[in-house]
Amino acid sequence: MTATASRPRTGGPTPPTRSSVAGPTPLARVKTxxxxxxxxxxxxxxxxxxxxxxxxxxxxxxxxxxxxxxxxNSAAGPTLKHWKDPCGAPGVCDALVTSIQVGVIATVVATVLGTMLAFALVRHKFRGRAASNVLVFVPMATPEIVLGASLLTIFVQGFSRFGLKLGFWTIVIAHVMFCISFVVVTVKARLQSLDPRLEEAAQDLFAGPGATFWRVTFPLVLPGVVGAALLAFSLSFDDFIITNFVSGDATTFPKFVYVSYLRGIPAQANVIGFSMFVIAVLLVVAGQLIGNARKR
Amino acid sequence: MSALAHVGGGTPGAPDDGPPQERGGRSWAPYLLLIPGTIWLLVFFVFPLLQLFTVSLQSGFPGFPGYYYRDVNFGNYLDAITEFAPHFGRSLLYAGLATFFAFVLAYPLAYAMAFKAGKWRNVMMICVIAPFFTSFILRTIAWRQILADNGPVAETLKFLHLLPGGRITETWVAVVAGLTYNFLPFMVLPIYASLERADPKVIEAGGDLYANGLTTFRKVTLPMSLPGVIAGTLLTFIPAAGDYVNAELLGSDRSTKMVGNVIESQFFRVLGGFPTAAALSFTLMAIILAMVFVYIRKFGTEELL
Structure with missing residues (x-):
């Protein structure tokens, strides 16, 4: 997904591409x-x-x-009762907790593994690099239903011998697998846009390799890693197709909604779905504000 | 982590004169970084696919549905393709349409995020990702309500006499609309990523040279964002072609089923359907990989990722 050229990021806001020139007539002005x-x-x-x-x-x-x-139901009018009792429908909060747990574990594992892969692929030349690139790309080019079906096959066929039953951990394994590629792509893009001269400069100033990495490289790559983690969590939290194949009796939030669709989705699911949306937006906006304050 | 590279590069005997990108070229550092992730992908991606392939060649015991034996039965593929050809056709057609519409919607958004949003670009980025947190199943069900026969869209179109069939849900229009909506973020993000790296001054220069907005776009902006457009179309088309949720929730029981619906029901609801489902999965994957290969060849971006 990354362009070939590696140009240092400007960081600041983009300057306006064209200054609006005030035309002679109001019509021209509107057009501009x-x-x-x-x-x-x-x-x-x-x-x-x-x-x-x-x-x-x-x-x-x-x-x-x-x-x-x-x-x-226009006869009854709006009610707050579902908001007062968001866990009132059986199973809805359990499903949410499962989704969050799966999301956090899968995000941490996938972000660590994916970041390591990205560093290896961008910063090193080694035998099998092309093959590794393909191995990272192909999971993204595979429909979810094929991923889910193939994982279900191994989980029911042999992995049960190791005591691994369909449930929480098989969901985590599956989510880590499909998140890794997205982490690699995101971190790679950030790494490729870094100016290698910054690290050279650090070493010219007698920074050791450890110091160069932790004081220069890591802080510069961090936004990419955070972005990758956010993307991984979003993908994990919203995944249904793969989860449905490998989850057994365990229920994540999307699976809860899908399964209860036939019987009728409780409004608590709407309460939770909308709240998660608001929480996600607020968290990121808060992070952005803190980041802006630090820059100054 | 790159620290390891420098340690490796500094060992006696290893010449250390290249730029940092090439340092540690022969050391063990890249393999240490590679191994954990690679093992994960080999065990939980490559190995399962191979297993699925063996399943797709299995035969069932006659009279004992649900029991199979190892075989090299390519008949499963023949059966799958002949019986479910219309489903494959629909999957590719719907996914293609959804990809086109997603591109049309995504490009202005990505463009504005990259060049016009200034300090708001991160906020806009969040707005693109945040709907994931409402769960796409809930949002798809919301579309079912919005597009329902007595919903706002259908009523408006009926009022304008623009809805000859009388309904939107249960038709392919609703399925394509759902696919377009659900995979739109996967189109926006890569296009934005490639535009963000582009230099706005180049576009300005293009504007000065061509003076026509459309020509500038066609000759300067679009080529610069091509890697993102290719990645975006793939990330939209591939999941859309394998999707079954939109067809299940928005489409009809007969005329809009996609290949994903067949795979899902063969796996979960048809006794003895495992080999057929596996053969269908592999056929779908083969078709998609072949199309991806041709597509990438045609547009000539080897360094896609």
């Missing part, structure tokens, strides 16, 4: 304004489109439904 902002307007429209179903999920968390939370 539209010309400079058309991509931003389109972008915001697409973001709204991304959020429409989230808004629907939010709205239906207030639905005072009878049997299934698919049609809005």
């Amino acid at each position: 304004w539209l010309g400079t902002h058309v991509s931003m307007i389109a972008a915001l429209a697409v973001l709204v489109y991304l959020f429409v179903p989230v808004a629907y999920t939010f709205a239906f968390s207030f639905n005072d439904y009878r049997k299934s939370n698919i049609v809005w």
